[in-house]
Amino acid sequence: MNKTIKVLFDEDQHECLNPPPDDGSLAYKNFRNRFKIRNNRVRSIIESSEQLEGEDYFHACIMFLHGDNTEDFWQAYIYGLKSIDLKYEKAKRFAASAYDKWLMYQGRPQKFGLQYVPDGVKLRLWDIETTTTDAEREKWDVPPIKKLNEIVEEANKKYNVSSISMETKPQWLKDAIKRWNGEN
Numbered sequence: 001m002n003k004t005i006k007v008l009f010d011e012d013q014h015e016c017l018n019p020p021p022d023d024g025s026l027a028y029k030n031f032r033n034r035f036k037i038r039n040n041r042v043r044s045i046i047e048s049s050e051q052l053e054g055e056d057y058f059h060a061c062i063m064f065l066h067g068d069n070t071e072d073f074w075q076a077y078i079y080g081l082k083s084i085d086l087k088y089e090k091a092k093r094f095a096a097s098a099y100d101k102w103l104m105y106q107g108r109p110q111k112f113g114l115q116y117v118p119d120g121v122k123l124r125l126w127d128i129e130t131t132t133t134d135a136e137r138e139k140w141d142v143p144p145i146k147k148l149n150e151i152v153e154e155a156n157k158k159y160n161v162s163s164i165s166m167e168t169k170p171q172w173l174k175d176a177i178k179r180w181n182g183e184n
Contacts, residue, residue: 002056005045008038009059016066024168035066043075054088061094065101073102089141096140100126107172112137113148118161118169119177123152127176 015034020027042060046052057079064076080095093114100110104117109127116123125148134144143151166174 001053002045002049002051005042005052005056005059008042009063012038012063012066022168032068035063035068039063039067039072046079054083054086054091057083057086058088058091058094061091061098065094065098070102070105073098073105077102092139093141096137096142105170105172107175112140112142113145114142116152116155117173117176118164118166119180120164120166121162122156123159123161124180125149125152 012035015031020031022028042063046056046060061076061080061083064072064079067073067076076098077095080091080098083091084095096112097114100112100115103110104115104126109129111129111132113125113128113132115126117126128145137144142148166177
């Protein structure tokens with residue numbers, strides 16, 4: 001395992017457990033900037049190293065999942081696939097999550113069902129491609145759709161998301177909320 005990537009990964013995980021509120025404050029901007037700096041460092045290590053293991057790519061996958069744009073999520077997906085290719089099976093669900101997030105940030109339905117979003121009232125699963133089966137999800141260590149819905153319901157019992165300002169949310173989410181409200 002690459003020690004520098006592991007240290008950066010541990011820093012990433014610590015910050016994810018202690019984030020400032022997403023309120024546009026300087027603290028939040030600095031928080032997001034530290035993610036970018038760490039991710040750039042990891043990308044540089046990966047590009048210049050030949051002796052990396054599946055766990056290194058797994059750590060990179062998770063770190064890039066914490067990005068904020070489609071390029072970051074696609075990179076997370078690529079790192080997840082490389083980790084799997086190097087026999088680090090734990091990366092499957094994270095690679096699937098990165099792929100779902102990449103699709104979601106484009107306003108497209110997700111494949112596996114691992115992404116959920118606030119809709120102004122509660123959390124809900126982002127739209128899911130109807131052709132993906134639970135058998136396919138299982139190959140990627142993703143729970144069946146029924147369980148994914150239960151996970152979102154449990155999250156809604158723990159967290160009150162009705163106070164989240166939807167004003168600062170991306171346009172793809174605002175458009176989806178309008179569409180979902182029209183479906184009700």
